[in-house]
Amino acid sequence: MATAVHLPATLSREAALALDAADPLADFVGAFALPEGVIYLNGNSLGPSPQAALDRLEQSAREEWSRGLVTSWNKAGWFQLPYQIGDRIAGLIGAAPGEVVMTDGVSLNLYRMVAAALALRPDRRVIVMEGSNFPTDNYVVQGLIGTLGRGHEIRFAEKDEIAGAIDADVAAVVLTQVHYKSSHILDMAGITAQAQAAGALAVWDLCHSAGAIPIDLNGCNVDFAVGCTYKYLNGGPGSPGFQFAATRHQATMAQPLTGWWGHAAPFAFDRDYAAAPGIGRMLTGTQPILSMVAAEAGIDLAASAGIARARAKSLALGSLFQDLVQARLGDAGFALASPADADARGGHIAFDHPQGYPIMKALISRGVIGDFRAPTTMRFGFSPLYLRFADIWDAVDVLADVIETGLWRDPQFAAVDAVT
Amino acid sequence: MATAVHLPATLSREAALALDAADPLADFVGAFALPEGVIYLNGNSLGPSPQAALDRLEQSAREEWSRGLVTSWNKAGWFQLPYQIGDRIAGLIGAAPGEVVMTDGVSLNLYRMVAAALALRPDRRVIVMEGSNFPTDNYVVQGLIGTLGRGHEIRFAEKDEIAGAIDADVAAVVLTQVHYKSSHILDMAGITAQAQAAGALAVWDLCHSAGAIPIDLNGCNVDFAVGCTYKYLNGGPGSPGFQFAATRHQATMAQPLTGWWGHAAPFAFDRDYAAAPGIGRMLTGTQPILSMVAAEAGIDLAASAGIARARAKSLALGSLFQDLVQARLGDAGFALASPADADARGGHIAFDHPQGYPIMKALISRGVIGDFRAPTTMRFGFSPLYLRFADIWDAVDVLADVIETGLWRDPQFAAVDAVT
Numbered sequence: 001m002a003t004a005v006h007l008p009a010t011l012s013r014e015a016a017l018a019l020d021a022a023d024p025l026a027d028f029v030g031a032f033a034l035p036e037g038v039i040y041l042n043g044n045s046l047g048p049s050p051q052a053a054l055d056r057l058e059q060s061a062r063e064e065w066s067r068g069l070v071t072s073w074n075k076a077g078w079f080q081l082p083y084q085i086g087d088r089i090a091g092l093i094g095a096a097p098g099e100v101v102m103t104d105g106v107s108l109n110l111y112r113m114v115a116a117a118l119a120l121r122p123d124r125r126v127i128v129m130e131g132s133n134f135p136t137d138n139y140v141v142q143g144l145i146g147t148l149g150r151g152h153e154i155r156f157a158e159k160d161e162i163a164g165a166i167d168a169d170v171a172a173v174v175l176t177q178v179h180y181k182s183s184h185i186l187d188m189a190g191i192t193a194q195a196q197a198a199g200a201l202a203v204w205d206l207c208h209s210a211g212a213i214p215i216d217l218n219g220c221n222v223d224f225a226v227g228c229t230y231k232y233l234n235g236g237p238g239s240p241g242f243q244f245a246a247t248r249h250q251a252t253m254a255q256p257l258t259g260w261w262g263h264a265a266p267f268a269f270d271r272d273y274a275a276a277p278g279i280g281r282m283l284t285g286t287q288p289i290l291s292m293v294a295a296e297a298g299i300d301l302a303a304s305a306g307i308a309r310a311r312a313k314s315l316a317l318g319s320l321f322q323d324l325v326q327a328r329l330g331d332a333g334f335a336l337a338s339p340a341d342a343d344a345r346g347g348h349i350a351f352d353h354p355q356g357y358p359i360m361k362a363l364i365s366r367g368v369i370g371d372f373r374a375p376t377t378m379r380f381g382f383s384p385l386y387l388r389f390a391d392i393w394d395a396v397d398v399l400a401d402v403i404e405t406g407l408w409r410d411p412q413f414a415a416v417d418a419v420t
Numbered sequence: 421m422a423t424a425v426h427l428p429a430t431l432s433r434e435a436a437l438a439l440d441a442a443d444p445l446a447d448f449v450g451a452f453a454l455p456e457g458v459i460y461l462n463g464n465s466l467g468p469s470p471q472a473a474l475d476r477l478e479q480s481a482r483e484e485w486s487r488g489l490v491t492s493w494n495k496a497g498w499f500q501l502p503y504q505i506g507d508r509i510a511g512l513i514g515a516a517p518g519e520v521v522m523t524d525g526v527s528l529n530l531y532r533m534v535a536a537a538l539a540l541r542p543d544r545r546v547i548v549m550e551g552s553n554f555p556t557d558n559y560v561v562q563g564l565i566g567t568l569g570r571g572h573e574i575r576f577a578e579k580d581e582i583a584g585a586i587d588a589d590v591a592a593v594v595l596t597q598v599h600y601k602s603s604h605i606l607d608m609a610g611i612t613a614q615a616q617a618a619g620a621l622a623v624w625d626l627c628h629s630a631g632a633i634p635i636d637l638n639g640c641n642v643d644f645a646v647g648c649t650y651k652y653l654n655g656g657p658g659s660p661g662f663q664f665a666a667t668r669h670q671a672t673m674a675q676p677l678t679g680w681w682g683h684a685a686p687f688a689f690d691r692d693y694a695a696a697p698g699i700g701r702m703l704t705g706t707q708p709i710l711s712m713v714a715a716e717a718g719i720d721l722a723a724s725a726g727i728a729r730a731r732a733k734s735l736a737l738g739s740l741f742q743d744l745v746q747a748r749l750g751d752a753g754f755a756l757a758s759p760a761d762a763d764a765r766g767g768h769i770a771f772d773h774p775q776g777y778p779i780m781k782a783l784i785s786r787g788v789i790g791d792f793r794a795p796t797t798m799r800f801g802f803s804p805l806y807l808r809f810a811d812i813w814d815a816v817d818v819l820a821d822v823i824e825t826g827l828w829r830d831p832q833f834a835a836v837d838a839v840t
Contacts, residue, residue, distance in 0.1 A: 033486045042490045049486040057481050057710065065657055066453045066469040069789060070462045078657060107679035107705030108528060115567065131691045136680035136705060139693040143678030147535065147567060156691070230706070237485055237498060237709035258563030259527035260556035269793065271551045271576070273559040285527030285556060286650070289657035290477065291708030369489060373689070 007327055013397075016320065019389035025305055025313050032234070032386040039391045039398075041370040043383030044208060044348040047234030052297035057236075060293040078289050082261075085292065086279070088299050089242050092307060093206060093227070094216035099250075101279050102242045102295070103261075103287060106207055106228045109243040110140045110174070112257055112282055113224035116245065117172040117201040118144075118152065119254035124171035124200070131156035134180040137205055141174060144256075159184060162191060170200040172223075177215070178208035178346030181373050183338040185213065185346055189220040196221065207231060210242075211302045212347030212383075213311055217244055224249070232347055232383055233302055235295030243282055250278050259284035305385055313384035315342050317392050318349050321380060324396035325351070332403050337377055348381040361413035362402045368395045427747055433817075436740065439809035445725055445733050452654070452806040459815045461790040463803030464628060464768040467654030472717035477656075480713040498709050502681075505712065506699070508719050509662050512727060513626060513647070514636035519670075521699050522662045522715070523707060526627055526648045529663040530560045530594070532677055532702055533644035536665065537592040537621040538564075538572065539674035544591035544620070551576035554600040557625055561594060564676075579604060582611060590620040592643075597635070598628035598766030601793055603758040605633065605766055609640040616641065627651060630662075631722045632767030632803075633731055637664055644669070652767055652803055653722055655715030663702055670698050679704035725805055733804035735762050737812050738769050741800060744816035745771070752823050757797055768801040781833035782822045788815045 009015060020026055033049045034040060040048055064076040073079055086100035093100070103109065114127070127141055131154075138154065145152035157165035159179075166173060173195045178185050192202040201223040209215055211232030217225055225244040229235035245253055255275065260266045261283035264274040275281040302310065319342055325334055337350040353359060353376060360372040370380045382392075402408050429435060440446055453469045454460055460468055484496040493499055506520035513520070523529065534547070547561055551574075558574065565572035577585035579599075586593060593615045598605050612622040621643040629635055631652030637645055645664040649655035665673055675695065680686045681703035684694040695701040722730065739762055745754055757770035773779060773796060780792040790800045802812075822828050 033482075035487045035489075038489070040489060046490040046493070048489055049481065054481050054486065058478060061469065061474050061477050061656070061714070062453075066474065067455045069455075069458070069460060069468055070466040070791065071784070071789070072657065073466070104524065104528070105679075105705035105707070107681075108524070108677060111677055134680075135683075135689050135691055135693075138691055139678040139680060139683060140704075142693045143676050146674075146678075147676040148569070150569075228706075236481070237492065238706045238712075239710075240708060254566075256563050256567040257528060257531060258559045258566075259525075260554075260559060261527075263555075263559060267794075269555050271555055271558055273555075273562045284560075285525035286648075286658045287525070288660060288708035288711030290659075290714055291711040292658075294481070294710055364491070369491070371490065374687075 011324055011327055013390065013393045016389040016393040019316070023313065023389070025309055025384060028301060028305055028385040029388060031301055034386060037367045039368045039395045040386065041368065041380040041382070041395060043234070044231055044379065044381030045371055046230055046237060047232060047298060047383065048386060049236065050234055050297040050301055053234070053236060053294045056297055057290060057294040061290060081289065081292050082283055082287060083280070085296055085299060086242060088303060089210070089229070092215070092299070092302055093210055093225070093244065094218050095244050096218060096247060098278055099247055100242050100244045101283060102229070102240050102292065103283050104240060105238070106205065106226050106241040107136050107140050108257065109226040109241050110137055110205065111144055112255060113203050113226055113243055113245070114141055114144055114172060114174055115256040116249065116253040117203050117224055118148070120201060120249070121171035124169055125150070125152045126155050126169040126171060127152060128155050128157055128162060128165045128170055128173040130158060130162065130175055130186070132158060132181070133176045134207065137174060137176060159186065162186070163194060166194055166198050166200065168198055170195065170198055172201045172203050174203045176205040176207060178212065180208055181377055181379070182350055183345040183348050185344055188222065192220045192222055208346050211310070212314065214307050218246070222246065229295045229299065233295070234298030236291060239291050239295035240287065245279055245282060255281050257284045261285055301385060310384040314347050314382045317382040317384065317387055317389065318342060320389060320392045321382065321396060322349060324393065325399070328396060328400045329403060347383060348379050351378050352376045353378060355408060358408040358413040359402060362408040362410065363399060365413070366398045366402065368398045431744055431747055433810065433813045436809040436813040439736070443733065443809070445729055445804060448721060448725055448805040449808060451721055454806060457787045459788045459811045460806065461788065461800040461802070461815060463654070464651055464799060464801030465791055466650055466657060467652060467718060467803065468806060469656065470654055470717040470721055473654070473656060473714045476717055477710060477714040481710060501709065501712050502703055502707060503700070505716055505719060506662060508723060509630070509649070512635070512719070512722055513630055513645070513664065514638050515664050516638060516667060518698055519667055520662050520664045521703060522649070522660050522712065523703050524660055525658070526625065526646050526661040527556050527560050528677065529646040529661050530557055530625065531564055532675060533623050533646055533663055533665070534561055534564055534592060534594055535676040536669065536673040537623050537644055538568070540621060540669070541591035541619070544589055545570070545572045546575050546589040546591060547572060548575050548577055548582060548585045548590055548593040550578060550582065550595055552578060552601070553596045554627065557594060557596060579606065582606070583614060586614055586618050586620065588618055590615065590618060592621045592623050594623045596625040596627060598632065600628055601797055601799070602770055603765040603768050605764055608642065612640045612642055628766050631730070632734065634727050638666070642666065649715045649719065653715070654718030656711060659711050659715035660707065665699055665702060675701050677704045681705055721805060730804040734767050734802045737802040737804065737807055737809065738762060740809060740812045741802065741816060742769060744813065745819070748816060748820045749823060767803060768799050771798050772796045773798060775828060778828040778833040779822060782828040782830065783819060785833070786818045786822065788818045
């Protein structure tokens with residue numbers, strides 16, 4: 001670490017340690033199995049492993065699967081996991097019990113939710129989406145409308161264009177609450193209200209917001225939503241996603257991906273499909289149980305911490321990072337690529353830098369893990385449950401060292417392969 | 421165990437032990453972590469855990485996730501798993517490398533494959549299916565054709581009616597090779613040839629055949645196929661399924677469930693979808709890695725054993741069971757509900773018995789695990805890698821005891837809940 005740093009006292013390492021000492025979430029750090037020597041600023045991509053997730057996974061594999069065998073579908077409650085974990089997620093996103101199931105992945109879940117929304121607006125053909133956001137949502141809707149073959153079209157609109165894009169032709173707005181790159185937050189309440197006033201439905205993707213910021217789906221009167229659990233909910237690599245359908249739609253909503261887990265009587269093995277009541281009809285087939293059980297612990301930790309406290313700490317971590325970068329690297333070419341107003345961004349902060357790629361590679365080689373999105377964007381995630389304020393101070397100290405020593409110029413960091 | 425059993429010498433327990441002593445697959449038994457005191461005849465539903473699967477899962481969770489964190493997507497090869505494991509499965513089902521990917525679940529995979537088939541026959545509207553088979557396939561196709569809204573219909577045909585159901589209106593036959601209940605095998609080569617002669621495509625579901633019987637997809641000129649890995653491939657509860665598309669279709673096949681994992685350049689984050697070349701386009705989103713890595717070991721074991729040897733042993737196990745039931749319980753009301761010709765059935769054998777439900781419950785209470793399908797069918801699976809001939813002898817011995825002592829009449833076994 002750099003030995004002599006002249007900073008205001010509020011930006012000293014001692015000040016960071018004092019923040020840690022006063023942190024009401026400090027004890028959560030010990031709940032995660034992070035390796036020594038790593039400062040993990042990429043929980044916006046893949047969260048680290050809760051110790052309880054590792055233990056639960058091992059118990060599920062070595063007891064439920066190995067000893068319980070097929071009887072565990074009932075005795076270990078595997079069949080109920082989509083509902084059971086769904087209800088826990090509901091508590092984190094402002095949904096009611098019975099409005100959320102955990103299942104499959106976000107892309108598949110979005111296919112269902114958008115199909116359900118379009119079926120509720122059969123006379124409308126336009127879907128409003130933010131084209132610059134994480135594009136799998138675009139791909140899903142493009143595939144869906146191609147499959148439908150009824151002349152639907154996507155009206156792409158960037159953040160400030162969305163309001164102007166909503167008119168009487170719009171069947172649904174399909175938007176990601178927190179932008180995967182810039183981290184800007186869209187106005188869920190306002191856009192949902194505007195969409196509904198125009199007769200459209202609102203479908204929200206919570207991938208970068210669940211576990212990161214307060215979400216109030218029912219308070220915003222959202223129609224449908226999806227999200228993932230492997231980012232801020234620390235559910236494990238590719239852990240199943242979730243889907244939300246407001247209670248008011250559940251009796252009539254269409255489901256394109258019908259399968260036996262969504263049947264009204266799955267063990268009757270009836271020849272023909274009959275939809276289960278409620279959110280259950282939005283299930284399709286057998287779920288990946290081991291990935292699912294591993295995801296429970298992270299969701300429980302998020303619930304236990306409380307989203308208000310988590311958000312407050314995430315904002316404080318991000319602001320400290322931003323202030324330290326400004327103070328120590330203000331002339332090093334880092335340009336904020338996220339909203340300057342901390343309240344207007346999610347759990348990560350993006351900076352553009354012309355040498356963002358080799359700088360990030362060099363940072364990672366020193367144990368500070370963020371990520372990079374072409375052409376020039378470095379992303380740093382401020383997940384609140386396992387990061388200490390001192391970690392933030394140390395991360396910027398390493399970043400300063402990488403810049404000041406010119407480590408990033410080392411040829412090993414120039415090769416353009418995937419950063420993480 | 422019953423102490424005095426008068427049987428032909430060929431049906432003695434000593435004869436069973438002699439078969440075990442001569443079994444070329446005997447060493448595979450030790451590769452599975454089965455509990456003491458259990459004879460597991462339900463691998464046709466959920467296979468038991470290979471010891472290597474448990475170890476690999478733990479290594480993936482505690483090393484790749486916990487220590488490698490987000491870098492494991494590349495460094496641990498997570499992104500490549502659908503292709504890597506797909507190629508291993510290809511070797512078990514008569515497919516070529518690059519024709520199979522492991523992903524999602526069977527129902528979702530079938531949606532893709534049937535959608536692709538229907539898109540290749542845009543002027544035809546009929547899908548032939550065996551209505552009595554495991555009905556999630558019906559549900560998937562019903563959901564798909566409802567979503568398409570173009571007047572497709574399913575023509576349900578039972579085994580002996582299929583040939584007569586294929587005509588010039590048929591876009592695709594969508595059939596399960598081994599029947600989930602009766603275990604009868606459909607004639608993949610003959611039906612595929614007939615379908616193609618009529619201008620239709622053949623889509624096969626291999627859920628009850630992969631790992632159980634020899635399959636030669638390319639030898640049969642199959643167009644598309646799906647299957648699961650948690651039955652005879654012992655991949656773990658809800659382990660991801662697989663999908664096969666013949667090379668000749670890959671350049672033009674449609675994919676309804678487009679997502680970023682099937683994009684030609686997933687890390688370009690382009691706004692619009694562009695299909696990946698080859699089977700890769702049939703992927704959608706991020707996969708449940710922990711469930712996926714756990715499934716590798718079972719697939720490797722199946723490949724290592726060789727399907728010919730596995731099938732031969734499975735047939736021998738099943739025949740021994742059948743002979744013992746006949747010899748010891750010939751007048752106890754068990755009626756074979758599978759083809760009498762062993763070559764005409766898959767890896768399990770079904771028996772109907774008016775008291776099948778309480779008998780199966782009593783059997784399970786004694787450590788012999790099969791399952792039950794209403795109204796009267798008991799299923800016994802003869803997975804070859806972890807069952808010994810002596811296990812089969814002991815299982816029938818317990819069954820005989822359950823019948824002879826009237827244990828099944830105990831009120832604890834009468835309650836009609838799920839058997840397993």
